[in-house]
Amino acid sequence: MRQYHxxxxxxxSAETPDSVRIGLDVPAALRSEFDFLPGQHLPVEATVGGKNLRRTYSISSVPGEWPLEIGIRVQPGGAFSTFAAEELKVGDQLQVMPPFGRFHADIDAQKAGSYLAFAAGSGITPIISIIRATLxxxxxxxxxxxxxxxxxxxxMFIDDLFALKNRFPDRLQLNFLFSREEQEFPILGGRLDATKxxxxxEHFCVGFKPTEAFICxxxxxxxxxxxVLSSLGFDDSAIHAERFGAARKPRVTQPLAEATVATGKQAEIFVIMDGHRKSFKMPVEGAAIVDAAADKGIELPYSCKGGVCATCRTHVREGEVRMDTNYGLEPWEIEKxxxxxxxxHPLTDTVVLDYDKT
Ligand code: FES
Structure with a gap:
């Protein structure tokens, strides 16, 4: 199982007035474990104000380049991002899990691909890694x-993008859209809505037949x-997307004890991890498995808790569960x-979760 290191x-350094870029030194002994594909992300943990906070940030550097680099946009009221921008300094340590994520580009030196990318705000972080690694x-x-x-x-990364354009003037086309700044060409003003x-x-892809698109x-x-891309004839398999700020369902706030009283029904969850087996009981209604396990003193992997990052991915070896939300798994993973x-949440009296199956 992947672990924090x-x-x-x-x-x-400050990337913009409200974002930072952070380089993380990966010791030689961990480099194969921290190898990654362009577009993937890192679960990061820090103790802030006595609380353990976990977040997931996309990697902006390219494979084989050290230190690993991530970009963080400071969210208003965001505990982790504010800590990163205001308190974190060179020499500090963060707990980081090896890179992960389905969103990535497969680089193939023989390919002559035509790619499109759409990014909004800090969504450029995995996209710049994909663009640079591809070019x-x-x-x-x-x-x-x-x-x-x-x-x-x-x-974010505007200077890096211009530097890439200078290196690859014929193979990279950059189009910046600003919603609150007047642009010389009106087409580059406003937001990325369907009409835009x-x-x-229509305007910028004349003679350019993109085969794949990356969106973040x-x-x-x-x-x-x-x-829009689907309506323009893109196959679903050619559209790759990475969400941030996905609409999240309200977290379950009902205390476990109350949930138990509500139905009186409990399920037993068996967890197989690193060859060991442990178990705990939880109400079938109420908190999800990760939170119910924590309540029993069993720590299961997680980062976003929003159904996005897939850090908590596991295999149901026996029994059945229902999921509230899924932004992180592909259809083939669900099928398997x-x-x-x-x-x-458990649907059967017993559920066996195998974290060792990949
Ligand atoms: S912890 Fe991110 S999807 Fe579950």
Whole structure:
């Protein structure tokens, strides 16, 4: 099972007035474990104000390059992002799990691909890794990027993107959209809504027949771009999306004891992890498996608890569960019996979860 490791912060700098980029030193002995595909993310943990906080951040650097780099947008009231921007310093340690995530590009030096990318705000973080890795690794491939922000000042990785454009002037097309700043060309003003995505495609993709698209941003933007690309003839399998800020269901706030009283029904959960087996009982209604396990002193892997990052992915070896939300698993994983434990509730008296199955 993947575990958290202590990594040292080797660089930290303001990226924009409300975002930071952080370099994490990966010791030589851990580098194979921290190998990654462009587009993947890292679960990160820190103790802030006495509380253990976990978040998931996409990697902005490219495979084989150390330190690993992540970009963090400071969210208003966001405990972890504020800590990262205001308190974290070079030499500090963060607990970091090896990279993970279905959203990635498969680099193939023989390919001559034509790729589209849509990013909004900090959604550029995995996208810049994908673009750079692709342009460096596929000598005949081209990328067109549409990147939406409020203004130039709030645009993360803008200098890196211009530097990439200078390196690959014929193979990278950059299109910045600003919603709160006047643009020379009106088409580049406003938000990435359905009309805008169609206009951009018509205007900037003349003679460019994209074969794959990568999208990263809020849920609504992903839904819009996906719908338009589908209507333009893109196959579902050619559209890759990474969500952040996915609409989350309200967390269960009903105390476990009350939930038990509500139905009186309990299930026994067996957990297989690193070859060991443990079990605990939980109410079939109320908290999801990850929270119910924590209540019994059993720590199961998690990061976002929102059904997005898939850090809590496990295999149902016996029994059945229902999931509240799933943004992190592919249909084939569901078919094979994988679930997100942070979203799962038992449907049978006994459930056996196998964390060792990959
Ligand atoms: S912890 Fe992120 S999907 Fe469950």
């Amino acid at each position: 202590s990594l040292t912060v080797s660089q930290i 460096e690794g596929e000598a005949s491939s081209r990328f067109v990027l549409f990147y939406g922000n409020r203004s130039q000042q709030s645009t 995505v169609r206009e951009l495609h 941003g809020p849920d609504t933007m992903i839904a819009t771009v996906t719908e 019996g994988f679930v997100l434990a942070c979203q799962s």
